Amino acid sequence: MGFRFRVLKQDPVDAWLAETFPQQDLLRAEMTAELRRCPVLLTDPPNKSYFGHVVELAIGLALCDQSPYPPLFHCLDPGLTTRLLTMAGYQPTIAGAAGYSAARRSGPAVRPAHLFTAASRLANVRILLNEFDRHYSDAAPCTRYVLEQYPHLLHGHPRQTYQTRHAFRIVWSSYSSGFxxxxxxxGPATAQLPLLDGHRHADFLLGTTVLEVKSGRLDENHYLDELIRQILTYALLAHHDGHHVTHVAVYATRYQRLLRYRLDELTNQLAGNPIDLTATGAELAALIRSEPRRRSAA
Structure with a gap:
C-alpha cells in the first residue's frame, strides 16, 4: 500500500509575521499571565461562532454614536432597520426620518434584552451575508431577497437563541461592570473597520486604538498566536491606511480582561529592534494584496 504525504505550507502572511516579529512568545506569555488574573465566565453557548458575532455586534451597537454596520442594515428594509436601531438606543436625527443613515445614539440607557434582540438579528444577517459573499459578487441583494422571502431566518433556531441569550446575559453583566x-x-468608536480596501476588517477603531474582541477560549498557545497575528496585522494595516494608531487592545470577554499596548513599543519589542511602522505596514500591505482576496461581507 502506498502512502502520499501532503506538505502543509505556512500561510505567507503568517510566515512574514513570524520572521518580522520573532519575539511573539514574549507577548503570548504576558497575555497568558494576564488572562489568569480574573475568574473565567462560565458560558457554554451552543454555537460559539454565532455567540461571538452577537457579543461583538452588541458591543458595537453600545459603543458607536452613529449607527454602525451599514452592510448588515442595508440588507434589511427601512422599517425593520429603524425598529432594531431604536431597540439598540438610536433615534433618527431628522423628524420622520427612517432607515439607517439618519440614526444617532439617543442616550446611554439600553435594556440588555433589547440590545440582544438587535444584535442577534444582525448576527443572523451577517452569517447569511458572509455565506453569499463566498460565492457571489452581489451578496447584499441576494441576502436582502432571501430575508424578504424567508423572514424567519432573522430569528434563528429558537433553542439556540434562548441558550445564547442566557450566555449573553452573563457576558453583558461583566461588560457593564466597567469595561x-x-x-x-x-475615543469615538468605528465598528468593523475596513482595512486595505476591505482585504481585512478590524473589529473596532476606538480613537487611536485598534480593538479586537474575543469571546471564546484563549487557553492554548495556538489561540493566542492567532490573536497576536490578528492585532499586529490590523494595527499595521490601519497605520498604512492613514489612521492615527497609537495602541492595540484586546477585550477577552470570557476572561474579563482588557489588555492594551502601545503600538510602537509592542512592535519594537516583538521585532527585537526598532522598526519603521510605515515601511513595515507597506510591506505587509503589498504581501496581502498579492494573495487571493479574502472576501468578507461584514
Missing part, C-alpha cells in the same frame, strides 16, 4: 466605560475613554 464599557473603559472602552468609551479610548
Amino acid at each position: 464599557h466605560d473603559a472602552l468609551r475613554t479610548y
